[in-house]
Amino acid sequence: MRVKTLTPFEEGSFLVYISSVFIIIRSLIRSSRLLTMRSVALYLVVLAACVGANPRRLRREEAIVPLEPAKSGSSSLLELPEPGPIEESELVGEVPVTSKSSETADSLRGTPSTKEELPAAAASQLADDIATDTAAAVRLSTKPKQESAEEATTRTSSSTSSIFEVFPEQDTVEARLHFSFHNVCDESNAPGRSKIYCSGRLLASVNLHHIFPDSKTFVDRPIKVNQTEDEILADFESRFPPSSEIDPDQLRAFVEQHFEPEGHELEKCEVPDWQPSPPAFDRIADAQMREFAHKLNDIWKELCRKISPMVRDEPERFSLLHVPNNFIAPGGRFREFYYWDTYWIVKGLLASGMYETTRGMLENFGSIVERFGFIPNGGRVYYLKRSQPPLLTAMVYEYYEVTRNRTFLAEMLPLLEKEFDFWRENRSVSVDIGSVSHKMFQYRTPANVPRPESYREDASIASNFPSKGRQQQFYKDVGSAAESGWDFSTRWFADHKTLLNIRTTQVVPVDLNAFLCYNLNLMSFFHGELGNTNKERAWLNDFNSFKVSFRDVFYKPEGKGWYDYNLQERQHNTDFFPSIAIPLFTGCYDELSLTQSGDLLDRMAEMGALNLTGGIPTSLASHTQEQWDYPNGWSPLNHMVIEGMRKSGNPRLQQEAFKLAQRWVRSNLHVYNLDHAMWEKYNVVTNEARGGGGEYEVQAGFGWSNGVVLDLMLTYGDRLTAGDEPAAPSAAPSSAALEATTPAPSTPRSTRPNTSSASLSSTVSLLLVATVVASIANW
């Protein structure tokens, strides 16, 4: 980062202003001399010179060079950590928020400023570094097991034993001291393409040289027919040897030569069970709302995806994972399935009466669990080392509730158990509260390299860290946050401030444990439905004992709710997040008294979470520009809070649930009328805007947003009204509730225009200087 220096104009501005006032007055007295042709010409020359040295222009140039070129021996932009021990101090220390680090992080949030990257020579050097490290990574990742218990999850569950019979090796600091490279995919789970889509110098160089504005584009592009990974990499090595500088135009041409455009592997999709007017919509009393429901119903056809048979027959050419049935994708850049999104998509499809499509999607997940032992974040090879919130069991429950299809349930149940085993064997952790040790769950990917779909963003931020060990830890925490579905949020930041201090693996999250608690209960229910009495009892026992642990670890009576627990700090994070109410949604509590549930409602109101026009915000942290923070509201979170309150049995919460549903649906409708689109997230403060922030542009479509609105419309069909937009006046939370004073803009920071007042004062300064010089010349 270049240091900002004051220009001579700024240094001398005080003197210039004083003397200019004096000289102007004097010149006016002798005005005839000031207006001679000679002085006018001189005036213009000086003005032109001043404009050429405009201090504002200099500052803007500085701002678009986000990183220092690599110095020899220093930690570099895209350098991958070498395998080796990590100092404990590297793991626990926080990065102070210096101007350098925060500016760098800001400029790397995927905003246009990142287009101006490193000079070519430095870039080439960095790519060389990566090549060396990546080669080591590939060698290491093909070594026998050790750190990849996930790949061994083919065992089926013996459901009569306790869920915690098998304890995995704990993820302690000591264990982490010895972890080595763990790639996001390798030859074991993505043979013939992992060195293109998950690691390697080609992947690094394409990102480093900013060949595509969105890092995800390259890793989604299929390899052209009759070409292999080895051939492409050999060609790359010969045309772009490590010792030479890479010309971005030539690299772009190389990519075009070897890769098809993104989306090439998808075909036109038919949705046979789609109906223009689903019967359930008759329950929606309000005509405007009913019309909105029909518009959303139409969108299912656009979001339908069918995978070409090529992907099944020649998987080495694709990053996409093959699944047998058509599915509904989120939309936009998200062309593949996404795990937790699918729960709300399923809710919407069931509302639209699309049972066949729903069953096909659940069967897809079944086939994925069979192949990989778990459900990855999304349907691409680069998602194969992390999952997302475990909601498959809940999806099967929703489908079963509507269809009562026991045959299907019997087919799916072993796979649901197998998925549960994945979490038990790979994501559990001991939490000691008082003298009792509880086995709980964490989001915790083993991968510790940049996410390929956000390679540039991750590697750039990691360059702030002094050691490779610290970089590895950063990648692991970033990947673990993506596993949570909340990528990214102050919820995972040790200092509650910046991504630089992300420590997801220190957090034991309320929602993940609430979801798995729900799974235990549902598993018992399913066995009961199928007449497996012993297993029904065994899962129920586990559910009951887990509920006790859940309460002991997360419930804070003085905080009137459930809060994430931080292993390092040994305390709860009492900031507001909608996760505070997710246990109500999953039923992971023993009857709350009316007072207790009322207290939770009051607490949420006190925090300032219930009075925003558009719905519930994701947090009250307004300083981050992360997409899972204020002022964004997300459909899944709003839905879970509403449903949790509705199911609570407390009339006060039930009334609030309806109010929140009304606000959420109205604000989605309002934005739909403005944009003719549904968005992945919304700004809940202005009520007129799609959401923003994060590392990619807000996406339209959008699977879970459509699903949530349709589900709420059926739940409250008799009462919901479109009303007069906007639904309610905006009432922002108190300034004490908000952590920072500046609201996050919905557009990325660097695209915001310069303020006109700054530009005006600068112009006035230039005119003054020119006047002074010209006057002196005429004195």
Ligand SMILES: OC[C@H]1O[C@H](O[C@H]2O[C@H](CO)[C@@H](O)[C@H](O)[C@H]2O)[C@H](O)[C@@H](O)[C@@H]1O
């Ligand atoms: O490419 C960046 C990240 O994008 C995804 O995350 C977001 O979209 C998903 C699909 O709607 C959603 O499930 C997730 O909650 C969003 O934050 C992806 O899931 C991430 O893994 C990825 O790094």
